[in-house]
Every structure is written in C-alpha cells, then in structure tokens.
Amino acid sequence: MKNPRKPERETKTGVRPAGWQILFIALFLAYMLLPIVSTYVFSVATRWDRTILPEGYTIEFYIRAFQTSYFISTLRNSLILSVATILVSLIVIVPTVYWVHTRLTGFKPFLDLLMILPFGIPTVVLALALVQIYNVPPLARSPILLIGAVVVYSMPFMYRPVSNALQAIDALTLTEAGQSLGANVFQVLSKIIIPNILPGILSGSLLVFSTVFAEYTLTSLIVGARFKTFPLLLVEYTRINGNIAAAFSVVSFTIAWLVSILILWVGSKGENAPAETIQAR
Amino acid sequence: MAYLDLKNVNKSFSGVVAVHDFNLEIDKGSLVSFLGPSGCGKTTTLRMIAGFGHLDQGTIELDGADITAVPPNQRDIGMVFQAYALFPNMTVRGNVAFGLLMKKMPKREIDQRVDNVLEMVRLQDAAKRFPHQLSGGQQQRIALARALAVQPRVLLLDEPLSALDAEVRVVLRGEIRRIQSELAITTVYVTHDQEEALSISDKVVVMNKGVIEQIGIPEEIYRAPKTHFVATFIGTANQFLGKVSGIDTVICNHFNLLVDDMKGFNDGHRVVVLVRPEIIHVEPDQPQHDGWNIIPGEVETITFHGAVTRLGVNLHGQRVAADITVANTKPISLNQKIWLLFPPDACQVMDVDEG
Numbered sequence: 001m002k003n004p005r006k007p008e009r010e011t012k013t014g015v016r017p018a019g020w021q022i023l024f025i026a027l028f029l030a031y032m033l034l035p036i037v038s039t040y041v042f043s044v045a046t047r048w049d050r051t052i053l054p055e056g057y058t059i060e061f062y063i064r065a066f067q068t069s070y071f072i073s074t075l076r077n078s079l080i081l082s083v084a085t086i087l088v089s090l091i092v093i094v095p096t097v098y099w100v101h102t103r104l105t106g107f108k109p110f111l112d113l114l115m116i117l118p119f120g121i122p123t124v125v126l127a128l129a130l131v132q133i134y135n136v137p138p139l140a141r142s143p144i145l146l147i148g149a150v151v152v153y154s155m156p157f158m159y160r161p162v163s164n165a166l167q168a169i170d171a172l173t174l175t176e177a178g179q180s181l182g183a184n185v186f187q188v189l190s191k192i193i194i195p196n197i198l199p200g201i202l203s204g205s206l207l208v209f210s211t212v213f214a215e216y217t218l219t220s221l222i223v224g225a226r227f228k229t230f231p232l233l234l235v236e237y238t239r240i241n242g243n244i245a246a247a248f249s250v251v252s253f254t255i256a257w258l259v260s261i262l263i264l265w266v267g268s269k270g271e272n273a274p275a276e277t278i279q280a281r
Numbered sequence: 282m283a284y285l286d287l288k289n290v291n292k293s294f295s296g297v298v299a300v301h302d303f304n305l306e307i308d309k310g311s312l313v314s315f316l317g318p319s320g321c322g323k324t325t326t327l328r329m330i331a332g333f334g335h336l337d338q339g340t341i342e343l344d345g346a347d348i349t350a351v352p353p354n355q356r357d358i359g360m361v362f363q364a365y366a367l368f369p370n371m372t373v374r375g376n377v378a379f380g381l382l383m384k385k386m387p388k389r390e391i392d393q394r395v396d397n398v399l400e401m402v403r404l405q406d407a408a409k410r411f412p413h414q415l416s417g418g419q420q421q422r423i424a425l426a427r428a429l430a431v432q433p434r435v436l437l438l439d440e441p442l443s444a445l446d447a448e449v450r451v452v453l454r455g456e457i458r459r460i461q462s463e464l465a466i467t468t469v470y471v472t473h474d475q476e477e478a479l480s481i482s483d484k485v486v487v488m489n490k491g492v493i494e495q496i497g498i499p500e501e502i503y504r505a506p507k508t509h510f511v512a513t514f515i516g517t518a519n520q521f522l523g524k525v526s527g528i529d530t531v532i533c534n535h536f537n538l539l540v541d542d543m544k545g546f547n548d549g550h551r552v553v554v555l556v557r558p559e560i561i562h563v564e565p566d567q568p569q570h571d572g573w574n575i576i577p578g579e580v581e582t583i584t585f586h587g588a589v590t591r592l593g594v595n596l597h598g599q600r601v602a603a604d605i606t607v608a609n610t611k612p613i614s615l616n617q618k619i620w621l622l623f624p625p626d627a628c629q630v631m632d633v634d635e636g
Contacts, residue, residue: 181380
C-alpha cells in the first residue's frame, strides 16, 4: 500500500537548510529541551555536583516519591481540578461564543478584549481578592472557589481555539440550514455546531488541562493544604529533597504529555474519520 | 387565493429601510424570482419568509395561516443557501437525511426518501462522500436534495448559483426548473442575474432600494418595463430624451421618434424613449418603410459577441447600440454610413424624472 504521507516529509522547497539555520534550530532545541533533559537525569542521579555527568544512577528517588503519603491524593486532586475546570469552561464558553458568533456579533470585540483580562491581572492579586470577597461558608477557601478561580484564569485558553473554530465554519449559515430543516437550537448545537468545532474544543481542553494541572499560585493561596494538588507537593519537596522533586516533575511532565497525546489522538481520529471511511468502503 | 401571501411587509436595519411596503401573492406550485441589484432587499425578504429576521410591520401567510411569528424550524420551508451550507461532519446521505431525522421518520422510509431525492439530483453515487470531496455544483445539488427531502411547503433559493462557474450555472438552473416543475413545489428564487431570472421563472419581481418596481411574467418584464429602472436594469436599452408632441411623436434634438403608446403623457412633457438594441434594423442603403423610425448614423464600433454583433452607432453625437446577426444583415464596416430603423411599438416612453 502506498504511504500517502511520504511526500510531506520532503522539504517543501527542496533546498537543504544552511549551516546558520541549523545552528538556530539547535539553539532553540537546547533552550527548550536542556532543562527537561536535566530534570530527567537529575531524578535518577546519585550525586551530580562534582562531575559533568552524574557519578552514578539509581531509581531510589522514584521509589521514595511513589511511597510519599500524599502522592496519590495530590495527583487525584490535580486531575479533579483539571477535569472540573475543563467541564465548567466548556459549559460556559461554547454556548456563549456560539451566540456571539451567530446572533450577537457586535459583542465579539468586547468579548475578545475581556478574554485578555486574566493575563492582565497578577495571579496573586486575583487569588487574594477572591479569598477576601468569598470569605463566606461554604465557599470560603473551598475547592469550589478554587475551580471558579481557575476557570477564570484559564478561560482565554479555551476561548481562543473555540472562537477560531467557530469563525472557520460559518456558524450562522450552518445554524440557519439546520433550522430550515426543522432542528431546534439544541439539535443544531449538538448535531451540527459541536461536531464541526471539535478540533477547537479539544485543543482548548488540552491547553486548559496543562495550565491547570501545573497551577500553583491560586491553589496555594485559596485552598492551601485543604485541597493539596500535585504542584503543591512538588514545591514542598524542592525544599526537602531535590532529587525526589525532580522525580515528581518527571511524573508531572509524563502525565501532561500522555494527556496531550490522548487528546491529539482523539482529535486526529475525528478529522481522519471521513477519509478512512471512504477508503474502507 | 394565493398560497404564499406577503402583506405590507416592512423591514429596516438601524434606520435604513431594507424592504418597504412589500406586497406579493405567490400561487401554489409556481416559481417566482426576486431580481435586483445587491442591497435591493431581495435576500432580506426571502429571509423573512424563511423566518430569519423579524418583520417591522406586515404579515406573511402560508396556505391561509399567518406564519409571521412561527419560528423557522416549525415553518416547513426549505432553503438553499449561496454558500451551500452543507454540514461538513456528515456524509451526503447524512446531510440529506438530517431533516427527516428531525421529523423522527422511521429509518427505512428515510433511506427510501434519501435515495429518491439523490436520484432526482442525479448524484446517487455520491451518497457516501463528504461535502469537501464534491465540486461546487455537486454540493449545491446536494443542498437542493437536502431541502427537497423533507418535502417543504415552500422552497427558497438564495442566489444558489452565484458561486458557480458560468457553464455549471446554466446546467444547474435548468435542473432546478425541471425538478421544481416535476414536484410542483412553490419556489422563491433570489438572484441578481437577469438571464437566470428570465429563463426559469413563472413570475419575476424586480426590486430596487427595498421597493417592488414591477411584477410580471418574464416577457412582460423585458418587453413592457413599467419603470425606467426596470427598463435599464433588464437587458440593454438605448435612451432618447425628448418632448411629447401630439399623440404619437417625441421630438428629440436632431430627429423625431414615432411611438405607439404615449402612456397618457401630455404635449410638451419631457420624456425618455427606450429602444432595445436587438429590435433595431441596420441598413447600408436608405430604406423605405412608412410609419417606422428611420435615422441615419455612422458606425463607430463593432463588437463581436458570438451570436450577435453589436454596433456602436453615432446618431448626431449620441452613441446608440444596435445588434445585428450575420444571417440577416449585409456586411457592415467601421465608419460606414448606415440607417437605423425600428417600428413605433419598439419605443417605450418613460417619465424623465423616474429613477
């Protein structure tokens, strides 16, 4: 069988990259990858302060990391926080952006502007303000308040991809086509709009997941030890044992990558489905 | 009684009038086109029939029932969009079946119906394809099939051929007319293409600036335009300014024109006389034809259009277009002195102030 992807692997212009181009790419990769590689190596190094490469290797720090009493509970809390944030974001963002793209188009520039605000407020200020305002039970310092805060903080990451996806499909005409065929607004959303903006929803979810899974400031200031998440445990261990902290970081990276791969895989499956169906038939 | 009845429909967008006092009765099973330049209100009116956009004033009745306030998904009115608007996530079959699924029709009936309409648009082999795998013309056929599958009470087409190649346009408009006649489905067709409107419609509604200029069968619209706008928008028309003299003469600067119908204009009234290029005969030698308009001129341009050749003739400083065919005219060359002749009933008299 022919491999349809093969032509794409050749350089588009057919020109070999120059030496200085390779240098820039190498610098970029070193800048991005060196800290990660170092963390991986440090998590399995016995002693690494007198030599260029570690003096020996061990998996001891991983065993100690997995044996930490909070290991499982903090991972679970981080997953709960990430998934809950994604769900709340989707429920709030998708219908809102849809209405703005179809019926309230004049509102779109305002929403675009609003979605920059979370970047404009220092996280510490946001956290302290929320703690003061919602200082009433059952909200005060609760995981619910944390989810609310993290939804606001990560909202731009969901908004952008969803908004771009809606822009690309001419949502208004598709909506009207659906309505003229007898579909109500929920049927239009569930059967036409959402399936067609799924790639945007998935990439938004991915961005939100990786942001929230590694979130420290809001969690630390709003709930602290009451709802300990994985980043809190990690920061705690940077003061106790650097090698174990490195092992935790590796676990964190790995989970983030696994989730990314999973989401991208689900997304690409959705996109490729049409072509595959046809080939199969 | 009319099947689809628009009464006194008015619509404006932030103070700008889009549709003004629109009254139209459409018979069951007929194809009516809304024809006009962009911004004339034709699409706005169509969208109001579909239920997209509220009326500021007036009512829309369908089969005797007021549907003005009925939401679009309950009107049972099908629509075909300029941009096809096929659902990209569904196959052709999925698209065509969508409306039937919304009606909760049993699966076997849906399959049967989908096969029928796909056969009608001659695309039964494309059922398993996705919209992006089809050409523009094929996509629009599927959009038509999708709208027809639910057997709507009215079919609306919003510039359905504007995005297609000239050749596909001509074929597909014939197909639309064929299917529309076969099903006898009441259809409203919006277009800015006069040839399209004239060739497929039972009735044409010419619109300009939100107002109906004229409603009539295609021949009427072309041969007996009621307003200056209709006369100049549909086809090409030569215009001669002049003053009414008596019951059958208009005095222009350098010649007089005999007209058949003065339409009640009085002596001395300033009018414009419109004459279509294809009705003008061209003779190299001075002709004898009592009772006709015979005016000498000089050929300034010759443009070959295929079926006809258009001459630009200088009549005392005014450029006049006259169409000739190879079959019925002697050879004409540039700068040749010729005579134009046309009968009085070829002259349409209009008020100067109109338009």
